[in-house]
Structures are given as structure tokens and as C-alpha cells.
Amino acid sequence: MxxxxxxxxxxxxxxxxxxxxxxxxxxxxxxxxxxxxxxxxxxxxxxxxxxxxxxxxxxxxxxxxxxxxxxxxxxxxxxxxxxxxxxxxxxxxxxxxxxxxxxxxxxxxxxxxxxxxxxxxxxxxxxxxxxxxxxxxxxxxxxxxxxxxxxxxxxxxxxxxxxxxxxxxxxxxxxxxxxxxxxxxRAFWNPTFPPPEKPEDVVELARSSGPMVMMPVAPLMHGAAQQATFISWCMGATVVYTRRFDAAEVWRTIERERVNSLTITGDAMAIPMADELARGGYDTSSLLAFVSTGAILTGTVRERVAALLPNTMILDRFGSTESGSTAEAVAGSAPEKGLRFTPDVPDIAVLDDALEPVRPGSGVIGQLARSGHIARGYYNDPEKTARTFPEAGGRRWLLTGDIATVEADGTISVFGRGSQAINTGGEKVFPEEVEAVLKGHPDVYDAVVTGIADERWGSRVAAVVQPAPGASPDPDRLDAHCRAHLSGYKVPRTYAFVPEMKRSPAGKADYRWARQVAENA
CATH class of the missing domain: 3.40.50.980 (Rossmann fold)
Incomplete structure (x- = not known):
């Protein structure tokens, strides 16, 4: 084997x-x-x-x-x-x-x-x-x-x-x-269990594990759902799917199949699931863990889910297709308050511009990186592979693209994805932070923030907003809400309101589409 x-x-x-x-x-x-x-x-x-x-x-x-x-x-x-x-x-x-x-x-x-x-x-x-x-x-x-x-x-x-x-x-x-x-x-292994030393250890884990029921809610065309399936099988668990994402069908399936753990991808799935659960009528007593991976829950959404599922652990996992699952969110961490993660594996670091590890507590900002069990590279793209997987200090690294620093206690603070950062008048704005604040307003159902051209500032912050059902968000009220939580340079200068947000089937934001919508506004 x-x-x-x-x-x-x-x-x-x-x-x-x-x-x-x-x-x-x-x-x-x-x-x-x-x-x-x-x-x-x-x-x-x-x-x-x-x-x-x-x-x-x-x-x-x-x-x-x-x-x-x-x-x-x-x-x-x-x-x-x-x-x-x-x-x-x-x-x-x-x-x-x-x-x-x-x-x-x-x-x-x-x-x-x-x-x-x-x-x-x-x-x-x-x-x-x-x-x-x-x-x-x-x-x-x-x-x-x-x-x-x-x-x-x-x-x-x-x-x-x-x-x-x-x-x-x-x-x-x-x-x-x-x-x-x-x-x-090994990169996607469930950190709850010790990593296997030999293949037969996986079989023994499955044999000795109880009959757990796991549910990847994301589509199987998404890597997170595929890996959740493999890890579930390594535990000898039952894997439950719905053909397509429908919040009511997900909860009906959880009740019928007595699901113990489900995996979603961020607010795009959590919000409609919370809306449906709030309508009542579902037995969720079997559910032990509600896990978001591939996209981080905003604080307001996480708190709402936790209130609806008081006996269920609400977990945020941090990672990527290239890195695997690498860290877990610290209690109280949220995009609008500051994302902080505790690494699950020893091969995590923040590298500075010279690809040297950042000293904990130094305040130096660099790029989150992982070594050890990482992807080989990109198929048919040696140039992108070379840029993303450089060698430094005798090790091969994956540069995740996430801008971060290491705190004195070893936790990692992540500010956002560098490729999506908006440079406005020399200041960097990370869309995830602004999106989280906007989604905390009762008139906002969903939001994606992007940068568009500005003659004076180079780029301006723009927000594409899907209103909450029955709501008509007013830009002035949204502006006041944002200014209560964000520095002025982070506050959107342009709003575009859309009847439905365009996201991938796994809930990831489509920033190309959002930029076009914002530019047209």
C-alpha cells in the first residue's frame, strides 16, 4: 500500500x-x-x-x-x-x-x-x-x-x-x-488526528473511528470539497452531498442524515444558511462542527451562526489550494477586527522582501509562506510556478499572496490578499476588511470591494453591494457606518447596487466582474 x-x-x-x-x-x-x-x-x-x-x-x-x-x-x-x-x-x-x-x-x-x-x-x-x-x-x-x-x-x-x-x-x-x-x-490532513506514519495507519484510523457523518457543502468542483471528502474517507466516515447548494435542502439533509460536521466556504454560504435556519423547524442536534474553509466568516455572520447553533463549534480554517489547510482562526478573530491565526504545522512563516523570516513581534509586514508539504507548481505555467514557489535559505517556499506579520506570541495576523490590495493615495486598503464592515450593516446582504481608477488618488475604493431583502441602502448611511469602523481612506467612494452578487459556486468573490460593475457606476 x-x-x-x-x-x-x-x-x-x-x-x-x-x-x-x-x-x-x-x-x-x-x-x-x-x-x-x-x-x-x-x-x-x-x-x-x-x-x-x-x-x-x-x-x-x-x-x-x-x-x-x-x-x-x-x-x-x-x-x-x-x-x-x-x-x-x-x-x-x-x-x-x-x-x-x-x-x-x-x-x-x-x-x-x-x-x-x-x-x-x-x-x-x-x-x-x-x-x-x-x-x-x-x-x-x-x-x-x-x-x-x-x-x-x-x-x-x-x-x-x-x-x-x-x-x-x-x-x-x-x-x-x-x-x-x-x-x-499530509497538507490537508485533519489536525485533530496524528499524521499517519505509514499508509496502514490510515486504514486503522478508519477501522477504529466511530461512524461519523461529514458534509462538504461546497461543490465537488471546488478543491476544498474534494479534500474534505478524502479526509472523511480516511476516517471511515460517511460523506453526504446535496446535488447543488440550496440552504433549505442542506438543513433538511443534515436533519435526515444526522450530519456531525459540515464544511462551507465563507459568508456566501453561511448567510443564506443562517437565514433559512432562523425560519426554524430543523433538528440540528447531531451537528458538532460548522467549519468555514477557503473563505473567512465575517464577525457578524459568525456571531449569528453561533447564536443559532449554540451547541456547535464554529471554526474558521485558513489555507489555499496550493498550501493545504495551515491554520485555525484565534477566538475573536474576524476580517473587520483583524484576522489572527494559530498555525497547525511548523512550516509556516512570514517572509520579508528578501525572503527572510520575519522576527515575531517585530511588526515587519511580509508575505505568508509555507514550506514542506506544498504543491509542486502550476500545470503548463513554469513562469508562475517560479514566482510563486521560490527557493530561499535552502528551502522551497510557497508564497501565498497573503500580506501578514507575526505577533510576539507566534500567532499570525493576516491583513488581506496582496493581489487585491487597493493603493489609494499611497495607502493600502485590503478589500476583506471593508467588505466585512459593510456586511455588518443591516441593509447589506453581500458586498465585494475593489479598486477603480481615480485621477487624483490613483485608485479609489469602490463597493458593489447586494441589498438585504426589502432594504434600500443609502450611500450616506453606509458611509457613516464605515467611518465608525474604518479610517477615512478605507471608506468606499463609489457604490454600485446589484440585485444579485456574482460569485463562484464555492462562494469566492468575482473581482473582475465587481471591478467592471463599479467602473460603470
């Missing part, structure tokens, strides 16, 4: 085969059933000519098929490629070409877009459709699985096999983050 996610899943399936591995809607498969199902799909892909190290794109909503497609690719040492199901034709053309995908597993609902881009993606030569697809040459998923053996007769795998997670798209086209299997496992 290797530290390879396919090997580990197979070992867990052998150990706890009768436990439920995955649930979505009215479908549920045990570990043994999911393993056999994935074996059949793996045999189909191999018979279709998918060779080791080639790439299999997955353009699906959440479901059993998504989980099986990831496992099937890994079983034959192919590389699963996550596809954002919101992508339009130009974005799909880019992703299929950039990823060099040779096969695609997709929902038939995306027929029109896929048919339009196929002529421009010549390497994409095999299609497997979930549902009735009209795309020429597509094989029905059900037929593909039914026609194959469920035997586990695959060649040996390696702990160094590649896994790719495409991320980004809010400030530029997405990039494929490349990981080695063992490094990825």
Missing part, C-alpha cells in the same frame, strides 16, 4: 466495506459498493484508451458519479480535472486545452456548451455522459459502468502520482495546481 488516495480508499473499503461511504439525495453506496462501482468506471476509461498520467475532466454537479469518477481516474493512475460547471464556452475551451484532457465525464445538462467547444479541443476524444446526451459519440454513464468488470486488477500506484486541482478564475484564467499524492494528503 502507498500513500496514494486510490490505495488508501481501497484499504478502507476492505476494512469497513459495509459502512456507508457516500450519500446524495436518495442514493447511497457502502464503501464496498462505491469501490466496485469506481472499478467498473476505471475499466471503461482504460478500455477507451485513457493511459496512466493522462487527464480526465469532470464536469458534474455533486453526486455519486463525481465521487466515483475521481476514484476511477486515480485507480488507473490518470489525473482527475475539476471543471467549473458555470463555465461558458470560452472558459471551457481554455480549460480543456490547458489541462490537455483526453476524456470528459459530464452531466447531459451541459450538452450545448460541450458540443460547441469540442471542435476546438482535439485531444478530448472520449465522452461519458450522465443522463441522456445528444452529443455525438458520447457513451451513457450507466452503459459504461454496466459493461465492465468490478475486479480490482490495476497496476501498482505511487505516492508521487500527480493530482491536479484547477483554481482561480476571479482575477484571471484558472490554473491547475499540481500535487504529489502523499504531500497533498
Amino acid at each position: 502507498e500513500f496514494n488516495h486510490a490505495d488508501l480508499f481501497e484499504g478502507v473499503a476492505d476494512a469497513v466495506g459495509t459502512r456507508t461511504a457516500v450519500v446524495c439525495g436518495d442514493r447511497r453506496l457502502t464503501y464496498a459498493e462505491l469501490d466496485a462501482h469506481a472499478n467498473r468506471l476505471a475499466h471503461h476509461l482504460r478500455a477507451a484508451g485513457v493511459e496512466p498520467h493522462r487527464h480526465v475532466a469532470i464536469q458534474l454537479y455533486n453526486g455519486v458519479e463525481y465521487a466515483a469518477a475521481i476514484l476511477a481516474a486515480l485507480k488507473i493512475r490518470a489525473v482527475p480535472i475539476n471543471v467549473n460547471y458555470r463555465y461558458v464556452e470560452d472558459e471551457l475551451r481554455y480549460l480543456f486545452r490547458d489541462s490537455d484532457s483526453v476524456a470528459l465525464v459530464y452531466d447531459a445538462e451541459f450538452d450545448e456548451r460541450i458540443a460547441a467547444v469540442l471542435p476546438d479541443a482535439p485531444e478530448l476524444r472520449h465522452l461519458v455522459a450522465v443522463g441522456d446526451s445528444a452529443v455525438e459519440g458520447a457513451v451513457r454513464y450507466e452503459d459504461a459502468v454496466a459493461a465492465q468488470s468490478d475486479a480490482r486488477d490495476f497496476p501498482p500506484r505511487s505516492a508521487d502520482d500527480t493530482y491536479i486541482i484547477y483554481t482561480g478564475g476571479t482575477t484571471g484564467m484558472p490554473k491547475g495546481v499540481m500535487w504529489g499524492m502523499e504531500s497533498m494528503l
